[in-house]
Amino acid sequence: MLKSLRCLTIVSGLAFSVMGSGVINNFAMAQEKGVAYKEVDVKDGGTIVGTVKFDGDVPSAKMLKVDKDEQTCGHENKASEELVVNGESKGVKNVVVSLVDIAAGKKIEAVTAVLDQKECLFTPHVVAVPVGSSVDLLNSDNVMHNLHSWSIKNPAFNEGVSGGGKMTKKFDLAEIVKITCDVHKWMSSFIVIKANPYFAVTNENGQFKIENVPAGTYKIEAWQEKLGKKAGDVTVKPKEEVVADFVLTKK
Numbered sequence: 001m002l003k004s005l006r007c008l009t010i011v012s013g014l015a016f017s018v019m020g021s022g023v024i025n026n027f028a029m030a031q032e033k034g035v036a037y038k039e040v041d042v043k044d045g046g047t048i049v050g051t052v053k054f055d056g057d058v059p060s061a062k063m064l065k066v067d068k069d070e071q072t073c074g075h076e077n078k079a080s081e082e083l084v085v086n087g088e089s090k091g092v093k094n095v096v097v098s099l100v101d102i103a104a105g106k107k108i109e110a111v112t113a114v115l116d117q118k119e120c121l122f123t124p125h126v127v128a129v130p131v132g133s134s135v136d137l138l139n140s141d142n143v144m145h146n147l148h149s150w151s152i153k154n155p156a157f158n159e160g161v162s163g164g165g166k167m168t169k170k171f172d173l174a175e176i177v178k179i180t181c182d183v184h185k186w187m188s189s190f191i192v193i194k195a196n197p198y199f200a201v202t203n204e205n206g207q208f209k210i211e212n213v214p215a216g217t218y219k220i221e222a223w224q225e226k227l228g229k230k231a232g233d234v235t236v237k238p239k240e241e242v243v244a245d246f247v248l249t250k251k
């Protein structure tokens with residue numbers, strides 16, 4: 001069998017924090033510098049798989065106070081998705097794992113992703129796309145929502161979208177964009193735009209897979225809105241599967 005496993009556990013400290021009250025611009029500082037990326041035919045690429053786990057007691061979900069449009073948004077407070085940890089596996093959901101310094105690899109396939117506003121929450125909570133992609137911003141509710149992008153590099157927008165409405169925005173530059181609704185202050189999400197196609201968002205068990213990676217050693221990074229960034233090195237061999245696990249902790 002060609003398949004073999006190498007294990008890499010990344011437990012170094014956070015590179016820096018992206019959190020803090022009133023410091024939205026830190027998201028701009030949190031962007032990777034990036035390297036010029038060249039599209040090439042990848043032959044005998046390898047695969048990176050891994051799990052992002054939470055170190056510590058599983059935190060209970062922060063509750064968001066619903067105090068407007070209750071007929072649509074509901075009369076109960078809502079569980080925030082800012083940090084979702086699986087109670088059994090301790091996997092962290094919605095972590096963006098990416099290769100940050102890869103200079104050449106598979107073609108960047110621009111996509112049209114969907115970010116919906118449904119029952120007064122953004123869904124999914126984290127959308128990751130490569131540069132050049134668009135996002136359909138939907139409103140599936142029967143109340144007015146607003147889409148406020150805290151973009152630094154891409155054109156920022158702050159526009160209402162009526163019930164059943166849609167607007168589409170294109171993102172050409174890599175950055176982490178926080179999206180909020182100014183009508184319902186509890187609503188937030190992130191659109192993460194990546195400079196190369198080597199990234200994935202973890203599932204509810206914290207698992208991810210990045211495929212068709214040219215052989216080589218790369219810096220791999222995990223980003224989560226509350227836990228910040230953590231990086232390590234991963235070495236990919238032709239046609240092999242390498243494991244890159246992360247352990248994130250609360251500050």
Ligand SMILES: [Cu+2]
Binds near residue numbers: 144145146182184
């Ligand atoms: Cu809203």
